[in-house]
Amino acid sequence: MTYCVGMLLNEGIVMLSDTRTNAGLDNISTFSKMFAIEREGDRALVLMTAGNLAITQAVWNLLQAGVWLNGSSQTLADVPDMFTAAQLVGAAVRQVAAMDSAALAAQGLGFDCSLLIGGQIAGGRPRLFLVYSAGNFIEATDDTPFLQIGEHKYGKPILDRVVTPQTTLVEGVALTLISMDSTIRSNLSVALPLDLSVVRVDQLRICTRRRITEDDAYYRTIRDGWSNALRDAYLGLPRPDFVLA
Amino acid sequence: MTYCVGMLLNEGIVMLSDTRTNAGLDNISTFSKMFAIEREGDRALVLMTAGNLAITQAVWNLLQAGVWLNGSSQTLADVPDMFTAAQLVGAAVRQVAAMDSAALAAQGLGFDCSLLIGGQIAGGRPRLFLVYSAGNFIEATDDTPFLQIGEHKYGKPILDRVVTPQTTLVEGVALTLISMDSTIRSNLSVALPLDLSVVRVDQLRICTRRRITEDDAYYRTIRDGWSNALRDAYLGLPRPDFVLA
Structure with missing residues (x-):
């Protein structure tokens, strides 16, 4: 499985992916699912992938x-704008489908992939797309400033309640990590290390790139802090008075 | 869709189900998915169902x-113990499968159902089973004192972090409602009203039965309180210092 989440905020774009892949539960590997295309002053694009690894590679x-x-x-590296970038990702998906779908179907497998492409190209605003x-x-x-691919459910409730376009990039990074932590806690097929990229509006470069491992002090703060905070949040709620003794 | 959750605690059993059913997004109905078998002093059983409504009815x-x-x-009403109760539910599922599977398959439909059966029968301890x-x-x-059927993912992170056998029944009711609220917030096909039953150990009766509607003051407290508590929990966490300006 995989979990990737992208956020389109007024300040820019946050992209976060895990790195776990599996071909069955007994065959687990680490592959980055995040790819960057950067030419400073011209474009900063980040692609994240989920689904069949042979297809997405x-x-x-x-x-x-x-x-x-x-x-x-x-x-x-040369598409003129973000809409064309999304079209190009879609065209690449269709080209692979044309090559591989019949052979996959012969093995009883579907053509399974989804991708997030986000970033900014000079002359346009930051945009974020989900390609099926x-x-x-x-x-x-x-209205919906975040998009998810892969195992999206465990990490969605906090995003549903908090993320707006006014969320800052720093808050966005914290929120994507909380969302990822909820997913990792409940689904063994999503795991560290994580890849994080941040594209700040109009800078036309990837201002922050970070591989987050078990040793990452901030991620550990989030992981322990979020578990404690959830427990505290629950402890702070009133108890029902209708449960009879 | 459906969400039902059952908890087996030292103090007894909590069972909570939603009531939304759908045959396509354009055909939404309300059906209770909770059924009780109670004979005071002898047994208190609660059954909850998910999947194809024709099968579970x-x-x-x-x-x-x-x-x-x-x-x-x-x-x-007459099985001698909880293990036999679970066997009986399984036997009923197999009997319906024998009747309906071929006709469902002819329509391209699978045989889809899952059930939770929990309670206590005189002479035994409280037990909770998930029947496939x-x-x-x-x-x-x-080790795993709660079981879920239906749309289980959105409401699982809080349970994963908090529920233990030492959780009290009153806390268990609050936690099942929080878990249900997370699910309702993120999945339109799970909805109020809710059905709640609580079986306290060795009382051999359903000590609390409650239909929870939009007007239920406690549920509203949980719903608003949990959203606020999640936001506050997130606001209380530190922000990363590695996001560059």
């Missing part, structure tokens, strides 16, 4: 090598 | 009418 390779879109071969395995996509908006 | 009808098990027709659609079952233990 093929997509990432095609996005670097060139994918046919709108009459020319383009890469994420059909190659179509949706975009984060003020 | 058939199971409940068979459990009242009689299911063949160990050489005789038995009902939940194959009719086999597992039992809650001190």
Whole structure:
């Protein structure tokens, strides 16, 4: 499994992914699911992937090598804007589907992948998209400023209640880590280390990149603090008076 | 969808279910998924169901009418102990599967149901079981004192962190309602009203039964209080110092 979460905030974009992959419970590995395309002053893009690793690695390779879109071969390093970047990711997904779907189906496997692409390209604003395995996509908006792929449920309640476009990048980082911690606590197939990237609006570079391991002091603070805070939150609530002795 | 949670605590058993059913997003109804078998001084059993409503209603009808098990027709009102009660639920599930599976498969539908059966029968201790659609079952233990069916993920993180066998019944009721609130907040197909039952150890009756609606003052306190408490818990955590300006 996988958990990746992206946030589109007024201050910029936060992207966080885990690194656990598994081909069955008895075959667990560590692969980064986060890929960056950065040219300072021109663009800062971050791609995160979930689903079949062979598919998502093929997509990432095609996005670097060139994918046919709108009459020319383009890469994420040269697309003119974020909408085209999302289209290009979708086109890459469709190209891999055309290559692999029949062979996967012959093995009884579906074509399973989903991707988050977020960032900013000079001349445009920061944008964040979720690309489905059909190659179509949706975009984060003020109403729903975060998007998730993979094991999204455990980490969603806190995001549902707190995240707004006014959330700062620093708060966004804390919230993505809390959301990830809830997921890791309840699903063994999501695990450290984590990859974090932050793109601040109009800087056109990835201002923070961090690999977060077991030894990361801040993550440990969040992990222990959130468990304690949840317990305290519960302890602070009133008890029902209708449970009969 | 559905969410039901049961807890096996030293003080007894807490059972909570929602009431929303849907045959597609455009066909939403309210059905109780909680059924009680009570004979004061002899037994107090509570059954909760998830999955295909036609299947689970058939199971409940068979459990009242009689299911063949160990050489005789038995009902939940006359099984001698909780283990036999769980076996009887499993036998009822298998009987419905024998009747309906082929016709469901012809419509492209699986045989989908799961049930929680908890309570106490005179001469034994309180026990809680989760019965699968194959009719086999597992039992809650001190290591894992709660069991869930249906949409279990959103409401699991708080339970993972707090519930132990030492949790009191009053705390257990608060925790099941918090867990349910997290689920309702994030999944439209789980909804009020709720059905709550509490079986206190060795009382051999259902000491508390309550239908919880939108107007329930305590539930409103939990709902608003938990959202605020989550926000406060998050606000009380430190912020990362590594996000660059």
